[in-house]
Amino acid sequence: MTQRLLERPLPAARGSRPARPSRWAAPARPVWEEPPTRAGLTAKAGLLVLACLAVLFPLWIVVVTSLSSKKTITETGGLVVVPRDLTLIAYRELLSGGQVTRAVLVSLGVTLVGTLFSTTVSVLCAYGLSRPGSVGHRLILFTLMGTMFFGAGLIPTYLLVQTLGLTDTYLALILPSAVSVFNILVLRAFFMGISPELTDSARIDGAGDLRILWTIVIPLSRAVIAVITLFYAVGYWSAWFNASIYLNDQTMMPLQNVLIQLAQKQEIPVGLGQAVKAGNLSGLAVQMAVMVLALLPVAVLSPFVQKHFKKGMLTGAVKG
Amino acid sequence: MKTHDTTDRRPRIPLGRRLRRDRALLLMTVPALVLVLVFHYVPVLGNVVAFQEYDPYVSTNGVTAIAESPWVGLAQFDRVLSDPSFWDAVENTLVFFLLQLVFFFPVPIALALLVHSLLRPRVRAFVQAVLYLPHFFSWVIVITVFQQVFGGAGIIAQTLRERGHEGFDLMTDPGTFKFLVTAEGIWKDAGWGVIVFLAALAAVDRSLYEAAAMDGADRWRRMWHVTLPALRPVIALLLVLRVGDALTVGFEQLLLQRDAVGPGAAEVLDTFVWWTGLRSQDFSYAAAAGLVKGLVGLVLVVSANKAAHLMGEQGVYRK
Numbered sequence: 139m140t141q142r143l144l145e146r147p148l149p150a151a152r153g154s155r156p157a158r159p160s161r162w163a164a165p166a167r168p169v170w171e172e173p174p175t176r177a178g179l180t181a182k183a184g185l186l187v188l189a190c191l192a193v194l195f196p197l198w199i200v201v202v203t204s205l206s207s208k209k210t211i212t213e214t215g216g217l218v219v220v221p222r223d224l225t226l227i228a229y230r231e232l233l234s235g236g237q238v239t240r241a242v243l244v245s246l247g248v249t250l251v252g253t254l255f256s257t258t259v260s261v262l263c264a265y266g267l268s269r270p271g272s273v274g275h276r277l278i279l280f281t282l283m284g285t286m287f288f289g290a291g292l293i294p295t296y297l298l299v300q301t302l303g304l305t306d307t308y309l310a311l312i313l314p315s316a317v318s319v320f321n322i323l324v325l326r327a328f329f330m331g332i333s334p335e336l337t338d339s340a341r342i343d344g345a346g347d348l349r350i351l352w353t354i355v356i357p358l359s360r361a362v363i364a365v366i367t368l369f370y371a372v373g374y375w376s377a378w379f380n381a382s383i384y385l386n387d388q389t390m391m392p393l394q395n396v397l398i399q400l401a402q403k404q405e406i407p408v409g410l411g412q413a414v415k416a417g418n419l420s421g422l423a424v425q426m427a428v429m430v431l432a433l434l435p436v437a438v439l440s441p442f443v444q445k446h447f448k449k450g451m452l453t454g455a456v457k458g
Numbered sequence: 459m460k461t462h463d464t465t466d467r468r469p470r471i472p473l474g475r476r477l478r479r480d481r482a483l484l485l486m487t488v489p490a491l492v493l494v495l496v497f498h499y500v501p502v503l504g505n506v507v508a509f510q511e512y513d514p515y516v517s518t519n520g521v522t523a524i525a526e527s528p529w530v531g532l533a534q535f536d537r538v539l540s541d542p543s544f545w546d547a548v549e550n551t552l553v554f555f556l557l558q559l560v561f562f563f564p565v566p567i568a569l570a571l572l573v574h575s576l577l578r579p580r581v582r583a584f585v586q587a588v589l590y591l592p593h594f595f596s597w598v599i600v601i602t603v604f605q606q607v608f609g610g611a612g613i614i615a616q617t618l619r620e621r622g623h624e625g626f627d628l629m630t631d632p633g634t635f636k637f638l639v640t641a642e643g644i645w646k647d648a649g650w651g652v653i654v655f656l657a658a659l660a661a662v663d664r665s666l667y668e669a670a671a672m673d674g675a676d677r678w679r680r681m682w683h684v685t686l687p688a689l690r691p692v693i694a695l696l697l698v699l700r701v702g703d704a705l706t707v708g709f710e711q712l713l714l715q716r717d718a719v720g721p722g723a724a725e726v727l728d729t730f731v732w733w734t735g736l737r738s739q740d741f742s743y744a745a746a747a748g749l750v751k752g753l754v755g756l757v758l759v760v761s762a763n764k765a766a767h768l769m770g771e772q773g774v775y776r777k
Binding site: 161162163164165168170171172182185186189190192193194196197199200203215216217219259260262263265266267269272273274275278281282284285286287288289290291292293294295296297298300301313314315316317319322346347348351372375376377378379383394397398401402426429432433436437440441444445447448451 | 473476477482485487489490491493494496497498500501502505514521569573576579580583585586587588589591592594596599604606607611613619645654656664667668671672676677709710713714717718732735736744745748752755756759760
């Protein structure tokens with residue numbers, strides 16, 4: 139039972155296809171299926187390649203330009219498509235102290251603390267609501283779901299954060315958007331799918347709820363928790379709006395806000411102005427390097443949890 | 459969200475005993491509950507400033523400032539509803555929504571059909587990883603990427619200039635801005651939208667295809683008579699949910715580009731509230747505009763869910 143829940147094989151996708159030797163090989167077509175036409179294959183491959191290029195080509199330009207020397211950038215007249223004598227100078231300058239280094243550390247700190255906090259609170263709450271018939275779980279559930287119908291509104295939220303004295307503190311970047319009810323509902327739906335026999339037998343053996351959660355429920359739900367953790371982490375890493383309205387101190391700004399200043403207003407990071415004017419460092423390369431720093435963590439992490447993304451969708455709302 | 463409705467059928471246990479029994483469970487929900495109460499329900503109450511001429515400087519903190527600010531009844535709502543720039547924002551919001559519906563909505567379905575037809579697991583996983591990637595980028599990154607492609611110093615303008623043509627800058631052109639925003643949305647999230655449709659496609663009973671093939675249906679007729687009917691409930695549901703959320707169109711995305719193209723092309727309801735409230739410091743006016751949006755949004759969500767229930771689907775909540 140648990141095994142089935144954990145693995146959740148897609149019956150249609152895998153069932154009718156025989157075991158295959160390599161993950162590179164295509165499974166055999168069923169006999170009733172006509173072989174694909176050359177035109178059809180070409181069209182399909184063309185469209186998919188086009189879609190992938192639409193994603194990858196702009197990113198390629200950004201990465202290559204960030205690695206290019208000032209000479210190359212001057213020669214090409216701006217963005218670089220074909221890599222030539224690559225250099226890490228932009229990254230070295232950015233990460234050797236100064237505005238961007240600080241912003242990277244701020245973003246990492248807020249993301250780590252925020253994600254840990256949000257995931258813990260969400261898992262606890264989801265488990266607390268996962269046993270049918272427990273006292274008050276309906277009331278709490280409705281209170282949580284109320285948030286999906288009526289947004290609190292930007293102005294009153296801003297006034298509240300100000301009143302609580304959170305302005306110019308990092309708590310203002312974490313607390314107001316710490317829990318996503320959607321994520322709690324996804325976790326809860328998953329926890330409720332865990333066979334009650336497992337938890338009941340543990341309870342008979344004298345385990346408390348915290349222990350059951352820690353030793354049975356969480357290990358069985360690792361995949362979905364990983365997805366929710368990634369969602370929270372991406373949320374914190376990508377956030378800039380709260381920082382833009384709650385932080386006045388420019389030295390506290392996270393990376394995304396620094397990127398806004400650089401890209402939208404065509405500025406150069408504080409402290410790098412001299413290096414750009416004097417040396418062989420291009421302002422454009424600096425800008426692109428900040429961008430790469432801002433997208434690298436999510437681009438590296440997300441493929442690891444990719445095969446579980448489906449579990450992060452609200453299973454109750456959209457049935458697979 | 460399947461709850462087994464056992465509450466009513468259980469023998470009555472005294473509340474005190476049930477409280478003691480579920481003490482740990484209740485305690486676990488406290489942190490999340492407190493956060494939601496403080497950062498959602500308290501601000502909902504804070505919307506009373508929409509009925510005031512709120513002045514933050516009349517007192518030292520927000521709560522006493524509300525107590526001491528004068529009440530003006532519905533005057534702020536009168537101002538909002540007779541403000542032409544509010545109605546411009548409404549118009550822009552609806553145009554953005556319709557463009558998304560027409561151009562964005564079908565893309566994930568088409569992509570899902572393409573990805574589903576990929577049989578080699580490695581190739582498929584690679585394509586999926588590429589398509590999902592932009593979803594994890596912040597709007598700041600997405601817009602900066604578009605700047606590098608379609609902006610005045612972007613790769614297209616740069617190449618055109620090299621060849622002796624005139625460059626262009628789509629990022630600051632109000633005329634094409636609505637399409638640019640739609641394209642940015644597609645680039646960021648169309649790939650992510652594939653997931654639900656892939657799940658639905660994987661759940662189709664393969665024997666239906668075989669039976670259809672036995673009856674002489676070619677691949678197009680199989681797609682029309684087997685695949686699309688299997689996707690129909692998901693399509694209908696997503697459509698309904700999107701309509702319920704119609705007034706929320708790309709707040710961060712538009713806020714970031716508002717300066718470049720000007721409010722005429724970029725102002726939507728959310729950015730209107732931001733501008734009037736946080737920039738012009740007209741808190742009560744902005745709160746009133748936000749409240750109007752919230753109330754219309756509530757009606758839309760509830761009716762959209764009603765529609766979902768009528769179609770025999772679950773919405774965000776159950777019947």
